[in-house]
Amino acid sequence: MLSFINTKCNLLILGLHEAGKSTLLSWLKDGSLVQHTPTNHPCSEEFTFGKVTFEGYDLGGHILVSSDDPRIITALRFWRRYIPAVKGIVFIAYVSDSQSLPEARQELNSILADEDVSDVPVLDLGKKVDKRGCYGQEQLIKELGINQHLSNSVSLRKTMKRIDIMKMLG
Numbered sequence: 001m002l003s004f005i006n007t008k009c010n011l012l013i014l015g016l017h018e019a020g021k022s023t024l025l026s027w028l029k030d031g032s033l034v035q036h037t038p039t040n041h042p043c044s045e046e047f048t049f050g051k052v053t054f055e056g057y058d059l060g061g062h063i064l065v066s067s068d069d070p071r072i073i074t075a076l077r078f079w080r081r082y083i084p085a086v087k088g089i090v091f092i093a094y095v096s097d098s099q100s101l102p103e104a105r106q107e108l109n110s111i112l113a114d115e116d117v118s119d120v121p122v123l124d125l126g127k128k129v130d131k132r133g134c135y136g137q138e139q140l141i142k143e144l145g146i147n148q149h150l151s152n153s154v155s156l157r158k159t160m161k162r163i164d165i166m167k168m169l170g
Ligand SMILES: Nc1nc2c(ncn2[C@@H]2O[C@H](COP(=O)(O)OP(=O)(O)OP(=O)(O)O)[C@@H](O)[C@H]2O)c(=O)[nH]1
Pocket: 015, 016, 017, 018, 019, 020, 021, 022, 023, 024, 034, 035, 036, 037, 038, 039, 040, 060, 061, 062, 127, 128, 129, 130, 131, 169, 170
C-alpha cells in the first residue's frame, strides 16, 4: 500500500448490470447516495482514501449488442483494455439476486483465472445486503466459487493476495 502514496492508483469497478457500481463510485467520491441512470459508457471518478488518490473506472454492466457478433457480451468483459494501468479490481456482486450470481460467478472466475492479472488484488464486494433474503458472507463465497482464492487476511493492511477482503457493505 505504501507504494501507492503520492501516485494515483487506478481501480476497475466491475459487476453485472445494476450490481451497484455507480452508487458505490459516487459514494466513494463524495459520500453521496444518489440514484444513477444505467451506465452506458465507461466513466471514471477520482476519490481519496487516506493518503492515496484513486481513479475508479466503471465500465457499466450492460449488454453490448453488435450486428457482427450475435453473442451476448457484457460491457465488463472489456476490463482487459484497462489492465496495464490497473492496481486493483473491485468486483461487485448483488447479494440478494440469486439469479444473477451464476453469471457473476462466471465473470469473476474468468478474471481470477487470467494470468495477466495474477498479481492484481481483487476485492469482492457483496452489495445490497440491506435487501431481504440476501446471502451471508459464507454463502456468497460458496455461490461465487471463490473459496480457493481467499487470502487468510481480512485486512487491507496485510499483504495483498488474490482476494484480500470479503466485505459486506450496504
Ligand atoms: N437496496 C439497495 N439498493 C442499491 C444498493 N446499491 C445500489 N442500489 C440500487 O440498485 C440500482 C442499480 O444501482 P447502480 O449503482 O446504478 O448499478 P450499476 O452497477 O451502476 O448498474 P449499470 O450502470 O446498469 O451497470 C439503483 O436503483 C440503486 O439505487 C444497495 O446497497 N442497496
